[in-house]
Amino acid sequence: MSEVSVTKDARGPEPATDKLVVLDNVNKHFGALHVLQDIDLTIARGEVVVVIGPSGSGKSTLCRTINRLETVDSGGITIDGKPLPQEGKELARLRADVGMVFQSFNLFAHKTVLENVTLGQTKVRKTDKQAAEQKARTLLDRVGVGNQADKYPAQLSGGQQQRVAIARALAMDPKVMLFDEPTSALDPEMINEVLEVMQQLAQEGMTMVVVTHEMGFARSAANRVVFMADGRIVEEATPDQFFSNPRSDRAKDFLSKIL
Ligand code: ADP
Ligand code: MG
Numbered sequence: 001m002s003e004v005s006v007t008k009d010a011r012g013p014e015p016a017t018d019k020l021v022v023l024d025n026v027n028k029h030f031g032a033l034h035v036l037q038d039i040d041l042t043i044a045r046g047e048v049v050v051v052i053g054p055s056g057s058g059k060s061t062l063c064r065t066i067n068r069l070e071t072v073d074s075g076g077i078t079i080d081g082k083p084l085p086q087e088g089k090e091l092a093r094l095r096a097d098v099g100m101v102f103q104s105f106n107l108f109a110h111k112t113v114l115e116n117v118t119l120g121q122t123k124v125r126k127t128d129k130q131a132a133e134q135k136a137r138t139l140l141d142r143v144g145v146g147n148q149a150d151k152y153p154a155q156l157s158g159g160q161q162q163r164v165a166i167a168r169a170l171a172m173d174p175k176v177m178l179f180d181e182p183t184s185a186l187d188p189e190m191i192n193e194v195l196e197v198m199q200q201l202a203q204e205g206m207t208m209v210v211v212t213h214e215m216g217f218a219r220s221a222a223n224r225v226v227f228m229a230d231g232r233i234v235e236e237a238t239p240d241q242f243f244s245n246p247r248s249d250r251a252k253d254f255l256s257k258i259l
Contacts, residue, residue, distance in 0.1 A: 019081075020045045020176055020207050021066060026075035028061065035061050037231040039075070043176070048208045050218040050239070053228035054254055059211045062228070063178045066209065067098040080175055096124045099169030099177040103184050105161040107153040107168070113140065114149040117168045125172060132171075139167040143197050159190030163197055176207040183214060213258060219243060227251045 021043040028036040035058045043049055051059050064070040065077065068084050068091060077084045079098060085091045107116050117136035121127040127135070140146045143163040145156070153161050162182055169177060179198065183191040195217050202208055202221040212218065218225055218239050225242040227235040229250045235242065243259075246252050 018045045019043070020047075020079065021209070022076070022078045023062075023066070024076040024078075026065065026072050026077060028065065028070065028072045035231050036065065036072070039233060041226065041233065043207060043209060045207055046205045047223045048202045048206075048210065048221050049224050049226055050222040051209060051211045051226045051228060052213065052215075052218065052254070053234075057228040058231040059228055060180050063100070063180045063209065063211060066176075066178060067095055067100055069100075092124050096120065096172040097175045099172060099174035101162070101165050101169055101177065101179045101182045103181040105153070105158070105165050105185075107161055107165055109153055112150055112152055113145065113156070113164050116153070116164060117171050120168065121171050136167070136171060139170050140164070143167045144193070157190060158186045159193045162186065162190075162194045166194075166197055166201075170201075176209065177201065179208065179210040179212065181211050181213070183212065215243070215259065227254070229254070 019042050021041070023039050023041040026036055026039040027034070039062065041049075051062065053059055061070055065072050066079075079094060085094050108119070111119065114133060114136055117139060118129070118132045121132035121135065122129055137146060137149060140149055143166055145160050145163050145167070148156055148160060148164070153164070156164065166182075182198070183194050186194065191214070195214060198208070198210065198217065199221050210217070210222070222239050225237055225239050226233055227242065227246075227248070227250070234248050235246065235251050237247075242251070243255070246255055
């Protein structure tokens, strides 16, 4: 990934912290439901964390709090040493630093693929149009959909759309990428083409938080598995430890159902 290495070489001073994402005792309720309970989670620069757990355990809410699509009731979240901004331009910049890929692709339906990957660059990063398009084409090539640039999202397969969504997020040069079940809405034959792009990103050193049920991906790409149940982090371990020797009954029960 040439652009990333260029960025790294030109980075200048050492980063202020290697703790890229820090959640410190985060709590959140939806009405009476205590959806995130005392969440402490630190993600190091370059780390790939896979979040797994039963449906309704709070995984999506956790992701959404990290780019402030959801507010929290208490506790602190910092990205690269800075607290999450509340609103306005600062928030837009934060969202650009934290790339998000959703289950349902969420591309702009009335924009072409190329426009989807160009828009954030020109609007938020203030990149000029020509440079933004050039970067978009490079990224689209990299995720294997360079020849789809002038089509509209509905003309693409789900796997292609999701790869465009990844390119769109990467176009903002995010510090961290969040993936919330990025392959759950895909037909089986398209899952691997998306996982391969994610695997490549992981190898290139992108910091990633990935909610997924793809245990093969967790085993091969994750530095750490975080297991959630009922709004809590119940267990954290390396993939090897977690899959071969889960400690909690909740994790054992969960794994027995999915493996
Ligand atoms: P997961 O992604 O692990 O399936 P979610 O974070 O989506 O879990 O949801 C956790 C719990 O919070 C679920 O019980 C869900 O119904 C509830 N929930 C999620 N979003 C909202 C919301 N906007 N309002 C009310 N309840 C919500
Ligand atoms: Mg979810």
